[in-house]
Amino acid sequence: MAISYRNMQAFVCVAESATFAEAAEKLHLTQPALSSAIKKMEEQLGGKLFSRSTRRVSLTPEGETLFPTAKRLLNDWDEAFQDMQNLFAMNQGKLTIAAMPSFAESCLPGILKRFHGMHPNIRLRVLDVVMEATITSVLSGEAEIGFTFEPELKDGLIYHPLFVDDFIAVVYPEHSLAQEAEVSLQAVLSYPFVAMNRGSAVRRWTEEAAEGRGALNIVTETGQLGSVGQFIAQGMGVSVVPELCRAQMKSKGLVCLPLKEKPLSKSVGLIQHTRGSLSVAADAFWKHCAATFS
Amino acid sequence: MAISYRNMQAFVCVAESATFAEAAEKLHLTQPALSSAIKKMEEQLGGKLFSRSTRRVSLTPEGETLFPTAKRLLNDWDEAFQDMQNLFAMNQGKLTIAAMPSFAESCLPGILKRFHGMHPNIRLRVLDVVMEATITSVLSGEAEIGFTFEPELKDGLIYHPLFVDDFIAVVYPEHSLAQEAEVSLQAVLSYPFVAMNRGSAVRRWTEEAAEGRGALNIVTETGQLGSVGQFIAQGMGVSVVPELCRAQMKSKGLVCLPLKEKPLSKSVGLIQHTRGSLSVAADAFWKHCAATFS
DNA sequence: CGATCTTACGGGATTCGTAAACATA
DNA sequence: TATGTTTACGAATCCCGTAAGATCG
Numbered sequence: 001m002a003i004s005y006r007n008m009q010a011f012v013c014v015a016e017s018a019t020f021a022e023a024a025e026k027l028h029l030t031q032p033a034l035s036s037a038i039k040k041m042e043e044q045l046g047g048k049l050f051s052r053s054t055r056r057v058s059l060t061p062e063g064e065t066l067f068p069t070a071k072r073l074l075n076d077w078d079e080a081f082q083d084m085q086n087l088f089a090m091n092q093g094k095l096t097i098a099a100m101p102s103f104a105e106s107c108l109p110g111i112l113k114r115f116h117g118m119h120p121n122i123r124l125r126v127l128d129v130v131m132e133a134t135i136t137s138v139l140s141g142e143a144e145i146g147f148t149f150e151p152e153l154k155d156g157l158i159y160h161p162l163f164v165d166d167f168i169a170v171v172y173p174e175h176s177l178a179q180e181a182e183v184s185l186q187a188v189l190s191y192p193f194v195a196m197n198r199g200s201a202v203r204r205w206t207e208e209a210a211e212g213r214g215a216l217n218i219v220t221e222t223g224q225l226g227s228v229g230q231f232i233a234q235g236m237g238v239s240v241v242p243e244l245c246r247a248q249m250k251s252k253g254l255v256c257l258p259l260k261e262k263p264l265s266k267s268v269g270l271i272q273h274t275r276g277s278l279s280v281a282a283d284a285f286w287k288h289c290a291a292t293f294s
Numbered sequence: 295m296a297i298s299y300r301n302m303q304a305f306v307c308v309a310e311s312a313t314f315a316e317a318a319e320k321l322h323l324t325q326p327a328l329s330s331a332i333k334k335m336e337e338q339l340g341g342k343l344f345s346r347s348t349r350r351v352s353l354t355p356e357g358e359t360l361f362p363t364a365k366r367l368l369n370d371w372d373e374a375f376q377d378m379q380n381l382f383a384m385n386q387g388k389l390t391i392a393a394m395p396s397f398a399e400s401c402l403p404g405i406l407k408r409f410h411g412m413h414p415n416i417r418l419r420v421l422d423v424v425m426e427a428t429i430t431s432v433l434s435g436e437a438e439i440g441f442t443f444e445p446e447l448k449d450g451l452i453y454h455p456l457f458v459d460d461f462i463a464v465v466y467p468e469h470s471l472a473q474e475a476e477v478s479l480q481a482v483l484s485y486p487f488v489a490m491n492r493g494s495a496v497r498r499w500t501e502e503a504a505e506g507r508g509a510l511n512i513v514t515e516t517g518q519l520g521s522v523g524q525f526i527a528q529g530m531g532v533s534v535v536p537e538l539c540r541a542q543m544k545s546k547g548l549v550c551l552p553l554k555e556k557p558l559s560k561s562v563g564l565i566q567h568t569r570g571s572l573s574v575a576a577d578a579f580w581k582h583c584a585a586t587f588s
Numbered sequence: 589c590g591a592t593c594t595t596a597c598g599g600g601a602t603t604c605g606t607a608a609a610c611a612t613a
Numbered sequence: 614t615a616t617g618t619t620t621a622c623g624a625a626t627c628c629c630g631t632a633a634g635a636t637c638g
Contacts, residue, residue: 033604047382051571054612061573062381069374080363088341277345279355327629348592348637
């Protein structure tokens with residue numbers, strides 16, 4: 001029993017025309033159809049909207065008050081409609097991506113550049129936070145997609161592996177291991193060690209891998225892998241970091257060495273939350289990543 | 295091909311419900327009907343609005359962005375609809391009435407009081423201006439209805455007579471005519487005369503009536519009938535004014551006398567503009583006046 | 589297997605178009 | 614009389630309801 005969009009459109013069109021016939025043509029309707037549409041609308045509202053003299057049609061005072069409102073309503077309606085179409089067509093919209101720093105500094109820029117080339121009207125936002133915060137922001141919905149190592153607890157998460165990261169040893173150029181082609185984890189651990197803070201996944205995994213291969217001789221702890229590199233460059237020690245950091249470490253003049261027998265292999269991939277679904281933009285991004293690393 | 299009000303309503307209702315079935319019940323629809331309505335809407339917009347798992351339905355990110363907009367659109371729509379219904383039912387609205395001062399001071403208050411009693415939600419506005427301005431404001435549309443003497447030029451005006459005003463003589467109590475039951479116009483004109491300014495209808499009509507009955511001996515001219523009364527009260531002269539002013543003159547302690555043979559009879563009535571039509575409130579007011587003076 | 593959504597299809601209401609009647613300058 | 618609106622009525626369309634099918638937990 002509610003008034004329809006089409007009737008409101010008819011009203012505005014007649015109000016902007018001199019005659020019913022003229023308005024009917026604009027609306028691709030016949031005169032009688034338009035006439036009855038207006039008639040129905042008037043019945044619903046409880047009074048006349050137009051004052052009809054056979055020569056010319058004009059708005060009643062009530063129609064006059066409805067007119068600007070009607071135009072605004074139609075405008076808002078169409079605008080909302082088009083916004084949604086654009087959103088689905090990825091002609092507009094925004095996408096928030098969380099990524100752990102090692103990924104954000106290495107792979108992400110290239111991926112984002114290609115994605116932006118494909119969908120230039122999608123505004124991209126990156127949350128460059130530690131692995132735990134990456135997971136948290138995806139769970140909370142702040143980010144739709146996250147890049148992390150495979151989480152231990154996948155409650156409420158979907159994890160999609162992209163590739164495997166084999167951790168590498170990092171030493172300063174003057175170090176005695178620097179000339180080796182590859183080194184054993186045990187050998188690395190025998191030197192003073194620059195570690196991540198307790199609580200970080202890299203630290204925990206390093207300690208797990210070190211079990212039975214000798215105790216860590218930690219000289220410094222820090223919160224970011226970038227800082228780890230800085231301490232190594234100062235000659236304070238050596239470390240074991242994700243391969244993702246290779247370029248970052250090399251740029252600091254450090255030497256990266258593969259570990260014998262790959263004792264630290266961790267899957268790197270995408271996460272999304274299970275409840276709800278991805279936006280079309282996020283879905284496209286997801287597929288883009290999956291294709292890139294396939 | 296535009297999206298319908300009903301579909302938008304369906305979308306909001308589903309978004310606010312846990313399942314399609316629940317929403318369908320609220321909308322007094324069956325589940326399949328609602329399902330197809332949402333499906334159609336999704337096709338029109340070009341993407342999914344809901345993420346359906348057979349257990350629970352939830353909004354997609356795109357649906358999430360549409361939701362607040364949709365609620366607002368429906369709200370605005372309903373509000374406009376109800377405003378119009380109220381306007382036609384005279385539960386709201388405003389009415390502007392122009393009236394020449396003599397009428398505004400005499401009859402109008404009583405008329406407005408009764409009309410307001412009948413339609414208490416119509417805001418009334420009175421333009422208390424001279425006769426010429428009354429006509430102008432009706433022609434311009436500033437006022438919908440006006441009270442004046444019958445206009446000479448009725449171009450673009452509809453005039454509806456209400457009653458006939460027989461002008462009266464006004465003298466101060468000590469005047470020699472004050473004791474008469476009625477006086478001739480000629481007798482009045484033989485005394486010093488307080489007149490309206492040139493350009494006013496009362497002045498012109500008085501001069502027309504005075505033709506051949508002796509020249510006006512004008513001692514003072516003023517722009518308002520109220521001032522005319524004040525000058526008479528000061529003993530400066532006598533005058534001839536519309537009967538509408540009787541109460542006003544009496545309240546100043548003046549004596550009002552009918553004129554022999556009614557040489558100045560003027561019709562008082564309502565005017566509206568010809569183009570367009572009256573609002574329901576104005577129409578009701580018009581009918582109310584016609585009935586009151588019938 | 590139960591709960592829920594989707595598809596298929598028939599009936600009913602709404603809307604549209606054609607033709608004729610009507611109203612006004 | 615000419616122009617433009619309304620009424621009448623048949624046809625197409627859209628929307629809804631019932632019943633059966635599909636899907637997920």
